[in-house]
Amino acid sequence: MMKPRLLLALITALAAPASLAVAQPIAGQAGVDSDGDGIDDDIDAAPCDPDVSLLMSVPSNQNWGMFLFEDQWPSRGDFDFNDAVIAYQETIRINSANQVTGLEVNLQVMAVGARFANGLALRLPKTATTSVGRISLKVGGEGRPVTLRPSGFLAESVIDLAPDLHALFGAVDVRDWINTDPTQPAQPYVAITLDVEILPGAGLSTADAPFDLFIFNPTRGTEVHRPEFGGTSALNGAHFGTFDDGSTAQRRFVTKAGIPFALALPEPVLYAQEGTAIDALYSGIVPFGASSGQQSTNFYRTANPGVAFGNLPVLQPLPAVVPLTSCFAPLNGVCGGAAGNPAVDAPATALCDLGAASSVVSNNGYWQWTCTGNYSVGTLCEARDLVCTQNVSESCTINNGTGSRQCNGSGTGFSACQTTACNAGYYLDANVCSPQVCTPNSTRSCTASIPNSSAATETCNNLGSRYHACALSTCLSGYQPSGDTCVGQTTNGFQGGTWHVQQGTSGQETYCGSVSSDGLSCYNPLVRYDSHVGTPRQHSNNNVNAWCQQLGFDSSASVAYASSQCTGGALFMATNYDTSRSSLIKWADWQDGPMLNGINSQCYSGASYVSELRCVGPVTVTPPTTGTGGTGGTGGTGSPGQFAAGAWHPQSGTNGQDTFCTTVSNSGKTCHNPLVRYDGYVGTPRQHSNNNIDTWCQQLGFSSHASVTYSSGQCTGGALFMATNYDTSRSSVLKWADWQDGPMLNGINSQCYSGASYVSQVTCN
Amino acid sequence: MSWKTVIALSFAGMFATGCALEPSDSDAQALEELVVTDPNFSFATSRSVRLEVNPSTEIAGGHALEVSDDEGRRLLKGAVLGKSVVQLPLPTAQGRELRIRSGRSAAEQTVVVDADNRAVANF
Numbered sequence: 001m002m003k004p005r006l007l008l009a010l011i012t013a014l015a016a017p018a019s020l021a022v023a024q025p026i027a028g029q030a031g032v033d034s035d036g037d038g039i040d041d042d043i044d045a046a047p048c049d050p051d052v053s054l055l056m057s058v059p060s061n062q063n064w065g066m067f068l069f070e071d072q073w074p075s076r077g078d079f080d081f082n083d084a085v086i087a088y089q090e091t092i093r094i095n096s097a098n099q100v101t102g103l104e105v106n107l108q109v110m111a112v113g114a115r116f117a118n119g120l121a122l123r124l125p126k127t128a129t130t131s132v133g134r135i136s137l138k139v140g141g142e143g144r145p146v147t148l149r150p151s152g153f154l155a156e157s158v159i160d161l162a163p164d165l166h167a168l169f170g171a172v173d174v175r176d177w178i179n180t181d182p183t184q185p186a187q188p189y190v191a192i193t194l195d196v197e198i199l200p201g202a203g204l205s206t207a208d209a210p211f212d213l214f215i216f217n218p219t220r221g222t223e224v225h226r227p228e229f230g231g232t233s234a235l236n237g238a239h240f241g242t243f244d245d246g247s248t249a250q251r252r253f254v255t256k257a258g259i260p261f262a263l264a265l266p267e268p269v270l271y272a273q274e275g276t277a278i279d280a281l282y283s284g285i286v287p288f289g290a291s292s293g294q295q296s297t298n299f300y301r302t303a304n305p306g307v308a309f310g311n312l313p314v315l316q317p318l319p320a321v322v323p324l325t326s327c328f329a330p331l332n333g334v335c336g337g338a339a340g341n342p343a344v345d346a347p348a349t350a351l352c353d354l355g356a357a358s359s360v361v362s363n364n365g366y367w368q369w370t371c372t373g374n375y376s377v378g379t380l381c382e383a384r385d386l387v388c389t390q391n392v393s394e395s396c397t398i399n400n401g402t403g404s405r406q407c408n409g410s411g412t413g414f415s416a417c418q419t420t421a422c423n424a425g426y427y428l429d430a431n432v433c434s435p436q437v438c439t440p441n442s443t444r445s446c447t448a449s450i451p452n453s454s455a456a457t458e459t460c461n462n463l464g465s466r467y468h469a470c471a472l473s474t475c476l477s478g479y480q481p482s483g484d485t486c487v488g489q490t491t492n493g494f495q496g497g498t499w500h501v502q503q504g505t506s507g508q509e510t511y512c513g514s515v516s517s518d519g520l521s522c523y524n525p526l527v528r529y530d531s532h533v534g535t536p537r538q539h540s541n542n543n544v545n546a547w548c549q550q551l552g553f554d555s556s557a558s559v560a561y562a563s564s565q566c567t568g569g570a571l572f573m574a575t576n577y578d579t580s581r582s583s584l585i586k587w588a589d590w591q592d593g594p595m596l597n598g599i600n601s602q603c604y605s606g607a608s609y610v611s612e613l614r615c616v617g618p619v620t621v622t623p624p625t626t627g628t629g630g631t632g633g634t635g636g637t638g639s640p641g642q643f644a645a646g647a648w649h650p651q652s653g654t655n656g657q658d659t660f661c662t663t664v665s666n667s668g669k670t671c672h673n674p675l676v677r678y679d680g681y682v683g684t685p686r687q688h689s690n691n692n693i694d695t696w697c698q699q700l701g702f703s704s705h706a707s708v709t710y711s712s713g714q715c716t717g718g719a720l721f722m723a724t725n726y727d728t729s730r731s732s733v734l735k736w737a738d739w740q741d742g743p744m745l746n747g748i749n750s751q752c753y754s755g756a757s758y759v760s761q762v763t764c765n
Numbered sequence: 766m767s768w769k770t771v772i773a774l775s776f777a778g779m780f781a782t783g784c785a786l787e788p789s790d791s792d793a794q795a796l797e798e799l800v801v802t803d804p805n806f807s808f809a810t811s812r813s814v815r816l817e818v819n820p821s822t823e824i825a826g827g828h829a830l831e832v833s834d835d836e837g838r839r840l841l842k843g844a845v846l847g848k849s850v851v852q853l854p855l856p857t858a859q860g861r862e863l864r865i866r867s868g869r870s871a872a873e874q875t876v877v878v879d880a881d882n883r884a885v886a887n888f
Binding site for chain 1: 808826827828829830832834837838839840841842843844849850851852853854878
């Protein structure tokens with residue numbers, strides 16, 4: 001029956017907020033039994049735990065004992081007893097009915113000098129697995145899953161502590177000696193803490209403490225226990241009595257000389273260096289073994305330190321148990337708000353609403369900690385251990401660039417890293433940063449497969465991943481760019497008596513019976529393909545625009561037909577003949593199509609043939625460097641009020657000064673790159689404040705000028721400016737004069753000055 | 766209250782033949798009796814000590830018990846209720862003396878048990 005005081009305490013706890021801090025102490029004194037186990041608090045080893053009233057420490061509460069194992073059993077091997085060197089301290093919990101209720105085993109794995117991959121386990125004699133309650137195992141301070149198995153022979157329990165002692169130190173090779181070879185760096189000890197709940201009534205006897213800690217090797221079927229223990233069913237009993245084993249019914253795992261293969265010593269001791277037999281370190285172990293442990297029992301206190309590994313081990317004492325001066329009615333710990341709240345980082349606050357929080361550890365995807373009230377058994381609390389914060393993006397690593405990835409909605413992983421930018425020198429393509437092959441938007445020369453081209457450039461795209469197609473830049477002399485092709489450049493326009501190449505036709509040419517003065521009209525044209533000559537006849541297929549372009553003009557202006565003229569036979573324009581030579585539209589035989597097989601057509605009576613083809617510029621005239629105009633020459637022939645390319649236009653009133661247009665546009669009203677001659681002296685009009693362009697236009701048959709532009713590019717002969725007081729013997733009107741000394745008629749003394757501006761075009765009305 | 770408790774020490778595998786500390790008859794002191802029952806006891810050869818708590822009368826609040834070795838290191842501390850037997854392991858060549866304290870506060874009794882002479886002093 002619960003004591004009234006305990007009942008009161010419990011009621012107090014239930015009524016109070018869930019906090020230890022506000023509960024009132026009710027224990028720690030004689031006559032008070034807080035946990036109701038019949039033992040007054042002042043003498044109860046655990047006044048708040050009804051399952052504990054007496055604590056037994058082995059070897060004591062203040063010092064460690066040590067186990068030394070030789071794993072070569074049943075052979076002596078090197079007999080150095082450092083294959084497993086383990087410090088131990090056990091605390092046994094006993095209740096007021098003198099029953100063992102719990103066990104805490106603290107181990108420090110100090111050295112592993114084994115060539116075998118040995119495991120470590122603890123056997124609880126006379127304790128069935130059904131008598132074992134909660135088990136907590138920590139290795140290196142971190143919780144580990146526990147394997148509890150029956151020993152086999154008897155209804156006893158075995159708890160595996162470590163499957164491979166080497167692995168505790170991170171060693172991957174059993175040839176790695178841990179803290180037994182003085183030439184190797186010392187390794188820190190590895191702590192193993194085991195806490196076992198023993199159900200009341202189990203057969204575990206404190207007389208067997210320290211309990212049966214042993215090493216095992218499943219591969220060899222061996223185990224090494226202390227002499228008073230017999231091993232488990234996993235042990236191959238056939239090893240007994242073989243090699244150096246001298247086991248008897250009373251003492252097992254001993255040599256024929258009686259020395260145990262496992263030593264349990266009640267205090268820290270020296271242990272042997274690698275390969276040094278134990279009797280070289282402790283000579284007293286020989287009589288100890290020979291007497292079955294009856295003599296020389298203090299053999300470990302007389303050592304030959306010269307063969308020991310290091311000095312006497314210094315082991316930190318376990319934290320002292322602080323005597324309780326007060327406790328509370330038994331209360332379990334209560335998890336705080338952090339429990340059940342998924343988190344990326346280990347929670348540090350709101351761990352427990354009641355009780356003391358343990359450290360937080362990550363275990364199988366969960367943060368775990370315990371909240372311990374005044375019961376020694378804590379309440380396990382946990383929260384999902386998230387890889388990342390849900391739906392939050394973060395930067396990630398991309399080769400040669402930067403990327404971003406987003407945590408998924410459950411916080412368990414990230415999306416694939418998406419490239420957001422590439423480093424300098426790289427471009428982004430399909431989420432990959434690839435090296436740029438060129439500087440974005442830069443250009444370089446290239447070789448274009450364009451007939452008659454002289455230079456071409458290719459431009460790097462704005463990513464730097466590739467160049468655009470090689471683009472035409474300039475054409476060979478005699479050709480000019482037209483889109484992506486080089487077309488024939490008409491020089492001086494149509495010329496009489498000359499066969500004009502039709503570009504792109506691979507050999508078709510046009511002949512003009514006569515031409516206009518501006519070179520834009522071709523009268524009574526004939527066409528030949530190789531030696532086959534015919535006459536263009538009116539046909540709906542004809543594309544005179546293409547014809548003009550083949551002849552180097554921009555387009556056609558007009559075409560006229562007449563029925564009178566025909567030579568060779570009638571032609572019409574088509575694309576599907578003579579395609580072996582060219583697939584362009586071009587002239588074809590009116591009769592059967594191909595011209596190259598001869599002209600099979602006739603000059604049909606009454607048919608209409610091209611009498612005039614008029615095309616539109618450009619007509620470029622090679623600028624003359626000398627002139628023959630004026631009174632000393634033939635004079636200009638250009639029509640007043642109408643510029644014509646290649647013609648010298650008389651400037652009325654100047655008595656022999658003419659203006660030449662290299663090209664003409666704007667229906668003959670704009671003269672490009674004009675030159676001026678006075679007799680045989682040719683110069684170039686230069687920008688000057690004296691210039692009166694209206695006067696100039698009027699001299700050329702126009703009313704006035706509409707515009708004039710200057711540029712520094714073109715100059716022939718020398719610079720001119722307009723003036724009235726030179727060459728007055730010929731004319732006193734305002735006219736062009738030598739920039740250097742004034743008169744042109746004494747020769748052009750000026751030069752084409754670098755950087756000067758010359759008339760590039762003049763437009764007259 | 767008048768009561769009498771006997772604590773007997775025996776050693777594993779040995780016969781109990783006597784060597785008792787005289788109990789006090791004083792009700793005020795109400796001390797326990799410690800009995801070492803093993804004439805051949807040796808710390809060097811015995812693995813455990815058997816501690817018997819034999820209260821002559823039922824003691825409310827438990828019976829305190831504390832055992833230390835000769836260097837003051839505690840082996841056992843706490844209390845039992847009623848008649849109890851505690852097996853105290855003694856690793857080979859544990860200290861040469863045990864200090865056993867029994868009872869509580871003013872009624873506490875300390876006995877030093879020598880390996881050879883057993884209970885040699887009664888503090």
